[in-house]
Amino acid sequence: MKSTKPHVALLASPGMGHLIPVLELGKRLVVQHEFHVTIFVVATDTTTVESHLRNLPNPKLLNVVSLPPVNISGLVDPDASIVTKIIVMMRETLPALRSAIISTTRQLRPTALVVDLFGSEAMAIADEFEMLKYVFIASNAWFLSATAYFPTIDKRLEEEHINHKKPLMIPGCKPVRFEDTLEAFLDPKDQVYVEYLRLGVEIPTADGILINTWEDLEPTTLAAMRDTTSLGRVTKVPVYPIGPLVRPVMQVRPVPVQEDSVLGWLEKQPSESVMYVSFGSGGTLSSNQMIELAWGLELSQQRFVWVVRPPMDDDASGAFFKVDSNGYDGTPNYLPDGFLTRNSDKGLVIPMWAPQAEILSHPSIGGFLTHCGWNSTMESVMNGVPMIAWPLYAEQKMNATMLTEELGLAVRSKEFSTTTIVEREEIERMVRKIMVDKEGDGIRSRVKELKYSADKALSIVGSSYNSLSKVAKDCETSLQGQLSKARGA
The missing domain is CATH 3.40.50.2000 (Glycogen Phosphorylase B;)
Structure with a gap:
């Protein structure tokens, strides 16, 4: 019998800072919307992630699948930036992710795939299996504005920012001064520069962008992203501020002696x-x-x-x-x-x-x-x-x-x-x-x-609660379309 609730797959890149908000997003989809959720975790050589997963307060709440570790030693320089290493690791994980999604499809086909920033290449798998695709930004909207806008600027503006250390002027947003700029922007000859610009280009190809922020925290930046005469001409797709995604203390694993x-x-x-x-x-x-x-x-x-x-x-x-x-x-x-x-x-x-x-x-x-x-x-x-x-x-x-x-x-x-x-x-x-x-x-x-303000945003009918509900509604509509198509086949 087909489920009447969507199945959402989430992909978390390596590092606790990436895994924790993805886990919290998964919990909200289950608790608030009764969705089925599978979280794909890219394994690394640390045992901390596995320990955290073993000690989830309710392990049956989420289906967590650890993807096998990949060896990237021959693909990146040992001194490469952490961003480069994560991006290459995510790329090498794609075949295992595809196989894992096929396995889950046999039981309950995912309606949507949510990837974090460094997993954007996995959206091609969502296209292959006719799934909705979302990018989840575990940081704030200002960071997203810089990431999405930088690939669109011309060489003159890029040179002014990087070589002459002038602020990066982002339409409708607070400028990013050179002292604060992202390290990935600094050297066009570095692999991280090429990889990061690709991320910025791929983000707007999603069906929507989920952000770990809320309306009252960044109203100006969020408004600019929704304005097609401003930054919205770059971000292009709906943005959903759904934060803050923070572990409630009562849900943290029991504390060892x-x-x-x-x-x-x-x-x-x-x-x-x-x-x-x-x-x-x-x-x-x-x-x-x-x-x-x-x-x-x-x-x-x-x-x-x-x-x-x-x-x-x-x-x-x-x-x-x-x-x-x-x-x-x-x-x-x-x-x-x-x-x-x-x-x-x-x-x-x-x-x-x-x-x-x-x-x-x-x-x-x-x-x-x-x-x-x-x-x-x-x-x-x-x-x-x-x-x-x-x-x-x-x-x-x-x-x-x-x-x-x-x-x-x-x-x-x-x-x-x-x-x-x-x-x-x-x-x-x-x-x-x-x-x-x-x-x-x-x-x-x-x-x-x-x-x-954050507590209010997360409450029922709060701005972040409503924002995630819009995503949930789109997933439900997509599922109904899948079921109708299956019945008509």
């Missing part, structure tokens, strides 16, 4: 008194910068929880495929001598990974020093926690500018460049600004106002 010590320590701290410091699942600092950060935290005299991983001097995204702590002895010998002892009464250092969702939701957390990955940003907003913006790679510099200059939810170092060392006195100043100074109170109030 070794991690429970973090929450136990937080229980003993006063309300909003702890600065949480983490650079995401893949971010790293240089040796010198890590020492300065340690001293800055100590000089601030504020309580802190710091997730540390070994420094890497040449690649801020060097830990992207190495987020688990297996084989790590937990001794951070790269911190200043005596740091752990001197700060044992007010600081907690955690090697490699921590239960971020639980930490940010704890009442004792008063600030978040973050790399500005969009998942972390949204988790901070949804918990009403003000931020110190410390971008490292990808679109994080754009995110940091949005947080500090447009939304007023964070403070940021005066140093824009990720190659410049932020000194301990500057770090102390930023920590105290959030945790002690009056300016921090104003930022905290704005974050909590935005949390209310």
